[in-house]
Amino acid sequence: MNLSKRKREALREQFRGCCAFCGSKLPSREWHAEFIGEDYVKGGIVAVCTECRSTKGSASPEAFRELLSQQVERAQRHSVNFRTALRFGLCRVKVSPIVFWFERCESSPAVTFSPNLATPHNPASAA
Numbered sequence: 001m002n003l004s005k006r007k008r009e010a011l012r013e014q015f016r017g018c019c020a021f022c023g024s025k026l027p028s029r030e031w032h033a034e035f036i037g038e039d040y041v042k043g044g045i046v047a048v049c050t051e052c053r054s055t056k057g058s059a060s061p062e063a064f065r066e067l068l069s070q071q072v073e074r075a076q077r078h079s080v081n082f083r084t085a086l087r088f089g090l091c092r093v094k095v096s097p098i099v100f101w102f103e104r105c106e107s108s109p110a111v112t113f114s115p116n117l118a119t120p121h122n123p124a125s126a127a
Helices: 005-012 050-056 061-069 071-078 080-087 101-105
Strands: 031-035 045-049
Touching (some): 005 045, 045 050, 050 061, 061 071, 071 080
Antiparallel strands (some): 031 045
16 A cells, blocks of 8 residues: 555544554554455544554454454463463453454544545544
C-alpha cells in the first residue's frame, strides 16, 4: 500500500499511535498499513505492528482472532518452557474473549482514517 508520509502518519495516529490489533505502541517506522475492510473500521485501513502482521499473515480479523484463541493450548502442548512457567506459577492461563485494540477504541471518541484525507479526522470536533 503506497501512502504519502502525511497519510501514513495519520494512519499511525488513528488508534492513539498503537497497533490496531494488540495495542502496542507503534514506532515511527517499521510497521504496516493493512486493509482489513470497512466492516471493521471506517476507511478500512489500519496500522499494524510487525509482530501482529507476521502472526496474522493474510488472515481476516476473525480468522486471526481464532488463531490467537488457540495459542495457549498450542503452547501447553508444545512448549516445555511454558508448562514449567505454569507449574511454578510464573504465569496463568486466562480464558477470555479476544478483543482487538481497534474494537476497544471504538467506544471512545474515535479518530478515523480516510485514504482521501491528509490528516486524521475526529468526528467529535467536526461540530
